[in-house]
Amino acid sequence: MRKTADIVVQEHLPIFITGPGESDILFTAVTIALVLIVIGFGALYFTIQAIPDRLVEGTSKAQMQVVGILGLISLFTMNNAFWIAALLLAAIRIPDLVTPFKSISRSLKKLTVVDRQQATEVPAVEVNQAVPVTNENPGDAETSNTESGDA
Secondary structure, three states, X not given: OHHXXXXXXXHOOOOOOOOOOOOOHHHHHHHHHHHHHHXXXXXXXXXXXXXXXXXXXXXOHHHHHHHHHHHHHHHHHOOHHHHHHHHXXXXXXXXXXXXXXXXXXXXXXXXXXXXXXHHHHOOOOOOOOOOOOOOOOHHHHHHXXXXXXXX
16 A cells, blocks of 8 residues: 555656656756856856957057056956946057157158268368459448449
8 A cells, every 4th residue: 555655756846856867857957057058148248248348349459458467456356346447447548649759750850860871962162272362342342332432
């Protein structure tokens, strides 16, 4: 009589309760679902974590490095302030101040090279040439020319 009672009880058990020696289908399904959910949330987390790095692509190298370092710090410390700082820094385009100064420097170098070349092309006065020296003042020369023109 005991065997018939066990068979009757097993027939009325819910599906998630398994008999001895059988595999637990519910446990297997929940384990697979849990692993997939953890992998999905991890992928979502790393995708969100990479948003500042994707925003900063194409900007200056220094800005990319700072955003990357802030992203790594926020990843390892779980501190959202670093991630927000990286996101704000990636969203704001830092103006390039170095390039105009480099252009000015190159232009000034070119100008000095041109000036030096022009200075060497001008014929120098020979030391042995005699330069007429007069004792008259330049103002006296003008008066003498006007007097000779009147006569």
